[in-house]
Structure formats: C-alpha cells, structure tokens
Amino acid sequence: MNLVITDSGLGGLSVCAQLMLLLNKCADSGLSAFTADDLHITYVNAVPSNELGYNSMSGREEQLATFDKILRNVKKLFAPNHIFVACGTLSVLLKDIQFKSNSLFKIEGILPIGLKQLLDSLHQNSQATVIIFATPTTIDAKTLQHELFNKGIAEKRIITQACPELATQISNDPEGSKVAEHIHHWVQQALRKLPSDYAAPLIVYLGCTHYSYRESLFHDAFLQEGFSEITLLNPNLAAAESLA
Structure with a gap:
C-alpha cells in the first residue's frame, strides 16, 4: 500500500517515525504480520516555499488553492492509496478541498x-x-x-x-x-x-x-x-x- 503523510513543514515526520516504530514492534512481538515493509511510506512537505507558509498567506482562498494543487501533484507523482494529513492547519482546510471530493482513495486529517x-x-x-x-x-x-x-x-x-x-x-x-x-x-x-x-x-x-x-x-x-x-x-x- 502506498501511504503518503503530509504536513506544512517537518512536524509530521514525528508521525512517520512513530508509525515505523509501532509497525516494527508489532512484527517483532508476533502480534501482527503487518510490518513496515508492507507499506511504502512517502513524506511530503506541503509548504510551497521557505518564504511562504500557509499561516502567512493572504487568506483561506489562497490556502485552499495551494493545498489543492499540492494534493493533485501528490496523486500524479506517488499514486497513493491513502493520504494522511498530519497537520492541524491543513486538516481544517480538508473539508473545503475540491480534490478530496473527487478522490477515490482515502484522505483524512489529524x-x-x-x-x-x-x-x-x-x-x-x-x-x-x-x-x-x-x-x-x-x-x-x-x-x-x-x-x-x-x-x-x-x-x-x-x-x-x-x-x-x-x-x-x-x-x-x-x-x-x-x-x-x-x-x-x-x-x-x-x-x-x-x-x-x-x-x-x-x-x-x-x-x-x-x-x-x-x-x-x-x-x-x-x-x-x-x-x-x-x-x-x-x-x-x-x-x-x-x-x-
């Protein structure tokens, strides 16, 4: 399964690290046959540039347009089965993202x-x-x-x-x-x-x-x-x- 974890910066990397740790612990303990090797995990930093973060944009319209474009590029590049938005800021935008309503795969926020x-x-x-x-x-x-x-x-x-x-x-x-x-x-x-x-x-x-x-x-x-x-x-x- 292709899992994409995204955040507006590097905070979501801690979710990736914890996920890998949990998967390996489950496999080592014999509690689950599901391991980190069963997942292809990609981390995407959804900040458009070092000079422009979502909280410094002109408003919600610009935030939505930027995140929507990034999600569409993620779909083209990584063909994910599941996108997890490990970001409070981007999670509040999800319900109004047009990309989400047109997606056949799972997309959810934190x-x-x-x-x-x-x-x-x-x-x-x-x-x-x-x-x-x-x-x-x-x-x-x-x-x-x-x-x-x-x-x-x-x-x-x-x-x-x-x-x-x-x-x-x-x-x-x-x-x-x-x-x-x-x-x-x-x-x-x-x-x-x-x-x-x-x-x-x-x-x-x-x-x-x-x-x-x-x-x-x-x-x-x-x-x-x-x-x-x-x-x-x-x-x-x-x-x-x-x-x-």
Whole structure:
C-alpha cells in the first residue's frame, strides 16, 4: 500500500517515525504480520516555499488553492492509496478541498484524532479546563471549538491560544533556547485567559505536530508558572497508532 503523510513543514515526520516504530514492534512481538515493509511510506512537505507558509498567506482562498494543487501533484507523482494529513492547519482546510471530493482513495486529517483525545480527556475530568495551543489558522477556523461545543463541552472550559510562527521557530532552533522563551510567552498569554474560578485539572492540547518536538518545554513553562500537574495531549502518537 502506498501511504503518503503530509504536513506544512517537518512536524509530521514525528508521525512517520512513530508509525515505523509501532509497525516494527508489532512484527517483532508476533502480534501482527503487518510490518513496515508492507507499506511504502512517502513524506511530503506541503509548504510551497521557505518564504511562504500557509499561516502567512493572504487568506483561506489562497490556502485552499495551494493545498489543492499540492494534493493533485501528490496523486500524479506517488499514486497513493491513502493520504494522511498530519497537520492541524491543513486538516481544517480538508473539508473545503475540491480534490478530496473527487478522490477515490482515502484522505483524512489529524484533527478528528485530536478531537477524540480532547473529548475523552474532558469527559474523564468533568470539571477540567483545556488550553488548545495551535497555529492562527487552526484557532481562527474554530473547528475544534465548535465540535467540542456540539458534544456538550461548556465554552468556559475551553481556552484557545494561537502561537504565530512557533512552528517555524521550532524548526529553525535545534538547540531550543530561543524556542523555550517563545513557548513560555504563549503559555503566559494562555494562562491569563483562565477564568478566576477555573477548576483543576488543567488539560493542555498541542494542536500543531511541530509542537510535539518541544513537548518538554511546554511542561517546563507550565511548571515555571506554578502548574506542576497538567495533562498534556499530543495527537502525534495517536495518529501513528491509527495508521498502524
């Protein structure tokens, strides 16, 4: 089977790595005859150029046209059986992509996986508040927020924090020293939005696949602000498990 995993950058590579690890573990344990060798996995960076990312485009129309063109080229070049969009930003565009409606193969995004994580965690902790960190496009689309509202989650339990340029900063700062400052800044901004009567525990959702590379820095930032016990949700591993 030809599987294409795509992202607007390098965040989705963590999904690829986790998927390969899971497939090999299953094969080694004898739990499954399905191995990494049964899959031909191609990773596609769907950013059109280093100077132009989706969150810096003129608007949704340009984002849709760009991603649609890339998906059509992916089909021509790789003849996939399955395309998995390992990107929160691009996942919110999928429902309006013309290419998807004309495709005979499976194409899906990471957003429903993250939504399930959020719902499971919020239902297990009926008083908990969640902070969603994501790109401006993901936050502005309000897809996650609306789905949570529709599933009965009260609006006051949901805090959203857009983190402009954080994905790029993570990619460009392998040492992580500057990124730590940026993450701390966005954590502080998010915590200021908490209502005075918010109830613990606090759930933190990383809504961009790039953020998983610096999961520990999010933990550190919350610890510095006095939040030693948080539940951190990272959809990357769950995405890999869904593909395995």
